[in-house]
Amino acid sequence: MTMQSHLLLSLFLLPFFSFTTSLSSIIPLGFSLHASNQNQSLSSPDSTFSLSFLPVVPATSPPTFLATITYSGGVAVWSAGEVDSGGVLRLLPTGSLRLVNGSGSTIWDSRTENLGVSSGSLDDSGNLVLLNNKSVVVWSSFEDPTDTVVPTQNFSVGQTLRSGLYSFSLQTNGNLTLTWNKTIVYWNQASNSSIDTNLTSPSLSLQPNGVMSIFDSNLTSGAIVAYSSDYGEGSDILRFLRLDNDGNLRIYSSPRDSGTISARWAAVSDQCQVFGYCGTMGICSYNDSNPICGCPSLNFEPIDVNEARKGCKRKVELDNCPGNQAMLTLEHAKFLTYPPELKDQTFFMGISGCRSNCLLSGSCTASTSVSDGTGVCIMKTPGFVSGYKNPVLPSTSFVKVCEPVSPNPSPLSQAAGNSKGWKLQAWIVVVVVIVTLLILVALEGGFWWWCCRNSPKFGGLSAQYALLEYASGAPVQFSHKELQRSTKGFKEKLGAGGFGAVYRGILANRTIVAVKQLEGIEQGEKQFRMEVATISSTHHLNLVRLIGFCSEGRHRLLVYEFMKNGSLDNFLFAAEEQSGKLLNWEYRFNIALGTARGITYLHEECRDCIVHCDIKPENILLDENYNAKVSDFGLAKLINPKDHRYRTLTSVRGTRGYLAPEWLANLPITSKSDVYSYGMVLLEIVSGRRNFEVSDETNRKKFSVWAYEEFEKGNLQAIIDKRLVDQEINMEQVMRAIQVSFWCIQEQPSQRPMMGKVVQMLEGITEIEKPPAPKAVTEGSMSGTSIHLSSNISALSTFAASAPAPSSSSSLQTVELSSSASGRNIEGGASSSLLRSEQK
Structure with a gap:
């Protein structure tokens, strides 16, 4: 084809590919996409995914661009490679899809030359395919992944996700592995514990709702590997699996058109345990919750001062020591050792032997003595050494350096040095600040003296x-x-x-x-x-x-x-003779609405979502005006004895009658679990009865099940608290509250509304459809004082200390549950009946 023909073809195709959203997802032979044209793209039929060039972030000089498939909003899910501004992605007449640089050098090729490719397309699942004239797939991006797996994409044995020196793969036995430099396996999650059969051709798949599972022809259903923390929530959210350049494998969520991503699960909970994260001889530690990289001592210097993750090098190499060699001591530190290194580098000796043997051995550059009673000593040979330092590590490490040994200065001495230098250069500012503070203190002290000079306790105030x-x-x-x-x-x-x-x-x-x-x-x-x-x-x-x-x-x-009117249960379940504790309907509805607003704030308006895990009347307190306030949120994280980077179990507390079904099915606990508990409380606010009560009136059925049957009959009066029969009741509000409660206690979390939607339905802003019948869920053996659920859940029952003495059929019990952190990501906390307040 002549140059003139190429020009005519380009002019003909330009109108079709010159807009951000193109009219067709078909790629004809001869199609080209240019890095210099940022408006040129190819979209899937429903515009969910697009193929285009995006500038590399952070920006480079000169600028470079990535040929990539992006989800709506600009989130990349596959890329062919990085090119300069002259780069082009072409579907050649020979059938190869090729990415070339401005110089003409090939960056990436689909290797489909002369295989009969006649066209290509991008479908609505984000899969870029090349087809022959019989519409048979010759090549697809799903079969040639880069660093990301999206829903409907099967990740099979033999495929690999790569990011820098890191790779992720699926083994034939169903194990998932993360590997550094194709040699060091630093994460290996076995699935055989949940799979009791041999696998023939396993594949990994991430479902749209956030569940990651392994599938195989020998399995009747998928073996669940992990859940995203927002499992089953929201709509128009893309969840995808990505291997990041820090070596961690994560599940992300991206709302449509937002262009933002949020990590919802990570394979390695402790980032410093990723081999090579801080480069060779780099030491990984934490600044609050963020991993940082540094050098072992002043005997080392960064390889690249602008990139701490590239590691460190000795200022004087061991072969060039002008004097003797010595061992630098690093307290609470270890050098990461994973297969296949673990077997060859592990010895048994005391801490002094671990130090001296490495010093005397020409084949040892560093060592770690594990102080857990095992006597394990790990010797590191010359090569790549990856370090980790943390106050909780029960180990001491040693690094061979040339004398003199120069430990890193402590943070206190560094701060003192910086402060001294600052004072020498800016002493006038210091004087001004001190004088200002003294004046403020004097004014505040004078004010206190004036206000409290006659108080005998004034001297004791702090x-x-x-x-x-x-x-x-x-x-x-x-x-x-x-x-x-x-x-x-x-x-x-x-x-x-x-x-x-x-x-x-x-x-x-x-x-x-x-x-x-x-x-x-x-x-x-x-x-x-x-x-x-x-x-x-x-x-x-x-x-x-x-x-x-x-x-x-x-x-x-x-x-x-202090909450003067105590907790809601004292009013809802008070004996009939305690007429002074009866709440009218107006108070009840305002309490229901206020409680919903408080939970909505915890779920949707806080910086981090807080899941309460123990919504019940005992944890809803009333002030002097009977305004509802939710108590005891955030306590589970406070009580947890270990830092979140090291814990393997997450402890929460829940209460019989208010636990969502996912607790008993060993499914992940999300904000939808609180929605279920709130629905049970809302039904109790309307009825004035415990939701788990059974009686002759309810035909020995659980009250929530019986109440729905009466609701279907239109018999709302049977559900309403009988003590309100002679009072004025807004039946429209009652209907809304009952319908909302049945929506909240649906068995499937995805069917329950978000708490923000609950508020709108209660306020009458949103129309409420008729709720389906909630299923009767069997909550284990709950007739006694303890509950036995499963091997993953230990239960402890306690009676609320100041609650009214209930009957044996309706005893309120608090149970303590422990669940695997990989299956449940719980933020926030719960407790039993606390902050019980004085009554008028």
């Missing part, structure tokens, strides 16, 4: 109470003696539960508070304060406010605002 009275909402730190004095020695007990007892207290400024004395806390000081700060930063009209805390030695206490 600056912490000044914060409590005037400050910014930050949690106030109390001493244990202060709280002991304010509670009169912890005498007036309001309630008790799984996290400890609650006492009434009066602060020095006459503020009445509820002081929760936590039990079983094993967290360190820093982690405890971080979690307290997270809870205290969660502010909403319908959430109980955390005022302060105490962290002194083994004492851990939380100070909450």
